[in-house]
Amino acid sequence: MKIVAIHEATLPIGSAMRNASIAFDQMTASALVIRTDQTIGGEALVGLAFDSIGRYGKGGLLRERFIPRLLAAAPSDLLDEHGHIDPARCVAVLMRGEKQGGHGERPGAVGLLDAALWDLRAKQMGLPLWQCLRHSVGPNASSSTTAPVTATANETARVHTTAEATSAPPPIATYASCGHFTDNPNPQALRDEVAQCLAWGYTTVKIKLSGRDAKLDAQRIASALSAGFPASHLAVDLNGQWQAGDTDVLAVLAEHRLAWVEEPTPALDYAALAAFCQGHSGPVATGENLFSSDDATNLLRYGGMRPHQDRLQMDISLSYGVGEYRSMMDRAESLGWSRQAFWPHAGHLFAAHVVAAWGLGSHESAPDASRLYGGFWDGVPV
Numbered sequence: 001m002k003i004v005a006i007h008e009a010t011l012p013i014g015s016a017m018r019n020a021s022i023a024f025d026q027m028t029a030s031a032l033v034i035r036t037d038q039t040i041g042g043e044a045l046v047g048l049a050f051d052s053i054g055r056y057g058k059g060g061l062l063r064e065r066f067i068p069r070l071l072a073a074a075p076s077d078l079l080d081e082h083g084h085i086d087p088a089r090c091v092a093v094l095m096r097g098e099k100q101g102g103h104g105e106r107p108g109a110v111g112l113l114d115a116a117l118w119d120l121r122a123k124q125m126g127l128p129l130w131q132c133l134r135h136s137v138g139p140n141a142s143s144s145t146t147a148p149v150t151a152t153a154n155e156t157a158r159v160h161t162t163a164e165a166t167s168a169p170p171p172i173a174t175y176a177s178c179g180h181f182t183d184n185p186n187p188q189a190l191r192d193e194v195a196q197c198l199a200w201g202y203t204t205v206k207i208k209l210s211g212r213d214a215k216l217d218a219q220r221i222a223s224a225l226s227a228g229f230p231a232s233h234l235a236v237d238l239n240g241q242w243q244a245g246d247t248d249v250l251a252v253l254a255e256h257r258l259a260w261v262e263e264p265t266p267a268l269d270y271a272a273l274a275a276f277c278q279g280h281s282g283p284v285a286t287g288e289n290l291f292s293s294d295d296a297t298n299l300l301r302y303g304g305m306r307p308h309q310d311r312l313q314m315d316i317s318l319s320y321g322v323g324e325y326r327s328m329m330d331r332a333e334s335l336g337w338s339r340q341a342f343w344p345h346a347g348h349l350f351a352a353h354v355v356a357a358w359g360l361g362s363h364e365s366a367p368d369a370s371r372l373y374g375g376f377w378d379g380v381p382v
């Protein structure tokens, strides 16, 4: 199999929502297709991917550097011993000539290609993505995969697998992420949004807080809870806005036994996060703005987080993809964390497959299926 073309498009996602840190009205995202010289069942074999939203499109990096590097590689450098595309080998090619550290926007460009390569691999193997991930790098990798059938000249082989290949997808835990700031100041609007999530079947809901205005945040928590569910199922996201020493906000957060407080402090300020954890005894979740195993390791070393109760939200597609994410998991497990503590950020359906593949803690869901990128696949009940 040979990759013959890769196309990227940077698209506006134009959403009126805001959190305490940014607005999404000017946000863009990259869509990607990898084209091959193969067909499956008469259809062109392509790999598709879409950005994890919130960090803008990666068109410049992809077109100037990473796509040409992949296209210039020898096909044999990109495939495994069965002739399937091998995302880990591809990422090694993508990272040729890249210095360590200073990760910046680069991990998102590589992660987007990694997602499309996994899509390609799953299609080659004739498996749902979650099963492909489990077979390829999961705890029981390769043990139940038979040898691939021989490919004809222009038809990629599908791997015929043992019983697991036809088993039902596993249930995964999920929660609804909503309650962004909008131009509608009516507290009833927040209550209605939370109530809608409960009506859709979600039992845990996350809303945005300011992180700085204790009175406003107390109002928002009260509005959300007025939808009629326990505080232990309400999470709040501060988007990095809590300031060390602000005991008013800490007092509001301590009034209820909240499900968790998310990203209380700036992503790379581990001392500030440690101070927050000192001041807040309930569960804390963070990591969505750390894009490398280096940074995740520093979070675990210096962020004051507690393996028995806190959650790690690194974003797979913004962090070089599956291989780097596995590296983060391995490091965390060596430091006493369970994979149940991994709750990938963003509601990306690629992340849902990873959660299903490896039995991670939960999947963040953008709950409104009528909106672009909201909900799950057709026919998946919440």
Ligand code: MG
Pocket: 237, 239, 262, 263, 288
């Ligand atoms: Mg968040």
